[in-house]
Amino acid sequence: MSIAHVLGDWGTSRLRLYRIGGGAVTGRLDGPGIAAAAGGAGAVLADRLGQWLVEGPLESVTLCGMAGARGALIEAGYAPCPASRDDWLRSQSRLNVAGLPVAVLPGLSCRSGGVPDVMRGEETQIFGALSLHPELARGEHVIALPGTHCKWVRLRDGAVEAFSTWPTGEFFALLSEQSTLTGPPSPGSGTFDDGFERGLARRCDPVMTALFEARAARMLDGRSREWSRGLLSGLLIGAELAALSDAESDVALIGEPELVALYERALAQSGRTARRIDAEAAVIAGLELARGAERKDKP
Numbered sequence: 001m002s003i004a005h006v007l008g009d010w011g012t013s014r015l016r017l018y019r020i021g022g023g024a025v026t027g028r029l030d031g032p033g034i035a036a037a038a039g040g041a042g043a044v045l046a047d048r049l050g051q052w053l054v055e056g057p058l059e060s061v062t063l064c065g066m067a068g069a070r071g072a073l074i075e076a077g078y079a080p081c082p083a084s085r086d087d088w089l090r091s092q093s094r095l096n097v098a099g100l101p102v103a104v105l106p107g108l109s110c111r112s113g114g115v116p117d118v119m120r121g122e123e124t125q126i127f128g129a130l131s132l133h134p135e136l137a138r139g140e141h142v143i144a145l146p147g148t149h150c151k152w153v154r155l156r157d158g159a160v161e162a163f164s165t166w167p168t169g170e171f172f173a174l175l176s177e178q179s180t181l182t183g184p185p186s187p188g189s190g191t192f193d194d195g196f197e198r199g200l201a202r203r204c205d206p207v208m209t210a211l212f213e214a215r216a217a218r219m220l221d222g223r224s225r226e227w228s229r230g231l232l233s234g235l236l237i238g239a240e241l242a243a244l245s246d247a248e249s250d251v252a253l254i255g256e257p258e259l260v261a262l263y264e265r266a267l268a269q270s271g272r273t274a275r276r277i278d279a280e281a282a283v284i285a286g287l288e289l290a291r292g293a294e295r296k297d298k299p
Contacts, residue, residue, distance in 0.1 A: 002021070002022065002059075003056075003057050003058065003059040004019050004020060004021035004026065004052075004056065004057075004058055004059065005019075005020050005021075005058060005059045005060050005061070005062070005291065006018065006019055006020070006049065006052070006058055006060070006061040006062070006100075007020060007061075007062050007063075007283075007284055007287035007288065007291070008045075008061065008062070008063040008064070008065075008067070008287070009063075009064055009065050009121060009124070009283045009287075010033070010034060010041075010063055010064070010065040010066055010067040010072075010073070011033055011034070011065045011066055011121055012033045012034055012035050012066050012148075013033035013035065013036075013148075014030065014031075014032070014033050015029075015030060015031035015032060015033060015034075015037075015044070015045075015048070016028070016029075016030055017029045017030075017031070017048055017049075018284060018287075019052055019058075020284075020288075025284070027052060029048045029051060029052070031044055031047075031048055032044060033066070034065075034066040034067065034069065034072045034073075035066075037072075041067065041072050041073040042073060042097055045061075045067075045073065045097050045098070045102075046097050046098040049061065049097065049098045049100060050098060053098065058100055059100075060100060060101050060102070060103070060291065061097065061100050061101070061102040061103070062102075062103045062105070062287050062290055062291045063102065063103070063104050063105065063287075064104075064105040064120075064121050064123075064124040064283065064286065064287060064290075065120055065121035065124075066120055066121065067104050068093060068104040068105060068106060068107065068120060069120060073095070073097075073102075073104060074093045074094075074095050074104050075093065076091070076092070076093040076104045076105060076106040076107070077091055077093070077106050077107075078091075078106055078107045078108055078109035078118055078120075079091050079106050079107070079108055079109070079123075080108075080109050080110065081108055081109065081110035081160050081161060081162055081163070082156070082159050082160065082161045082162070083108050083123075083159060083160045084158060084159040085127050085130070085158065085159075085289065086293075087159075088105070088106065088108065088123060088127060089105075089289070089290055089293045091106040092104065092105055092106065092290065093106070103290065103291070105123075105124060105287075105290050106123075107119050107120030107121070107123060108123045108160055108163070110160075110162050110163055112162060112164065117163065117164060117165050118165075119151050119163060119165070121283075122145045122147075122151045122153075122254075123160065123286075124282075124283050124286035124287060124290070125145060125254050125279060125282040125283050125286055126143060126145075126153060126155075126160060126254075126282075126286070127286045127289055128281070128282040128283055128284065128285030128286025128287070128288075128289065129143065129252065129254060129277045129282045129285070129286075130155075130158055131285045131286070131288075131289055132277070132281060132282060132285050133252075133277065136155065136158075136252065137155075137157065137158035138157065138158070139156075139157065140154070140155065140156050141154075141155040141249075141250075141252065142154060142155070142249045142250070142251050142252070143155060143251070143252045143253075143254060143277075144251050144252070144253050144254075144263065145253075145254045145255055146168075146169070146253065146255040146256075146259045146260060146262075146263050147169055147255055147256070147259065148167070148169040148170050148173075149165050149166070149167045149168075149169065149170065150165070150166040150167075150168050150169065150240065151163050151164070151165055151166075152164050152166065152244060166240045168236045168237060168240050169259070171236055172232055172233055172236055175211065175214075175232050175236075176228075176229045176232055176233075180215060181211060181212070181214040181215045181228065181232065182214055182215070182218075182225050182228040182229055182232070183215060183218045183225060183228065184225070185225050186225070187224065188218060188222050188223050188224030188225065188227065189221075189222050189223060189224060189227070190223045190224050190226070190227030190230075191224070191226055191227060191230065192226045192227065192229055192230035192233075193230060194227055194230060195214075195223070195226065195227035195228060195229065195230025195231035195232075195233075195234065196230035196231070196233055196234040196262065196265070197230075197234065198213075198227075198230070198231050198234060199230065199231040199232065199233060199234020199235040199236075199237075199238055200234040200235075200237075200238045200265070200266055200269050201234075202234075202235060202238070203234070203235065203238025203239055203241070203242050203266075203269075204238075204242055207235060207236075207239045210235050211232065211235060213231060214228035214229075214231045214232050215228070217231070233262060234266070237262060237263060237266045238266055238269075241266050241267065241270050241272075242270075249272065250272065250273045250274070250275070251267060251272060251273070251274045251275075252274070252275050252276075252277055253274050253275070253276050253277065254276075254277045254278075254279050254282055255279050256279065257276075260276055264276075
């Protein structure tokens with residue numbers, strides 16, 4: 001009988017651990033992100049693993065994401081692009097936590113015109129998606145991973161050729177929660193979806209001046225706060241897509257369903273087709289790939 005192992009995706013704001021036994025997820029534990037890991041990342045991980053160790057032995061732990069950032073659990077570095085799956089897996093870092101061997105996966109880095117860019121965590125979803133959908137490992141494809149920092153990735157024959165980061169989600173959070181643009185939560189007309197459509201309609205307008213409609217429409221047109229939030233979202237996502245050049249390319253989307261749905265709408269208005277890939281399934285598949293490679297390397 002095989003011993004269970006643990007896979008984990010540890011981001012800035014959330015930890016997700018999966019216990020795997022018999023090829024299936026047999027347990028899940030959540031925890032704080034690296035930024036809020038009180039007592040240190042090692043203590044947080046040891047606490048979560050301890051909850052499972054009282055139920056039975058564990059073989060190993062494989063983690064991706066911000067666990068490998070400088071000052072986190074252990075620095076895992078970055079594999080430079082173009083990067084194949086093997087290039088990525090070659091740079092794992094290892095330590096022991098709660099008496100268990102822990103492998104932490106690296107991120108990816110690239111330079112476009114001399115400008116540096118990095119990702120950490122998304123690469124695991126990308127290579128996991130290629131494992132789940134082998135057709136994406138042949139020829140050229142585009143994958144987008146919407147989130148706080150949306151990644152647009154170019155694949156060539158299964159390797160990450162290059163990528164670009166768009167901090168659209170972070171700008172939306174700042175503008176909708178910490179600026180004066182959306183105003184107080186007083187009554188008004190229009191839904192988030194209504195505002196989102198208006199934002200998409202203005203996607204080719206200068207963004208800095210278009211953003212102010214979120215405030216002015218509340219004052220003059222009686223729009224609701226949710227309408228204004230939708231406008232900001234539509235403007236930012238629309239501007240992101242308008243700046244990208246591959247208008248004819250199909251796009252594979254990996255991310256949280258609600259956010260992916262917004263990108264699907266924006267892509268459809270731009271005349272582009274999209275397909276969804278389940279984000280959780282992709283990260284688990286990518287972590288299993290890494291674990292399998294590590295086991296092969298052991299004598």
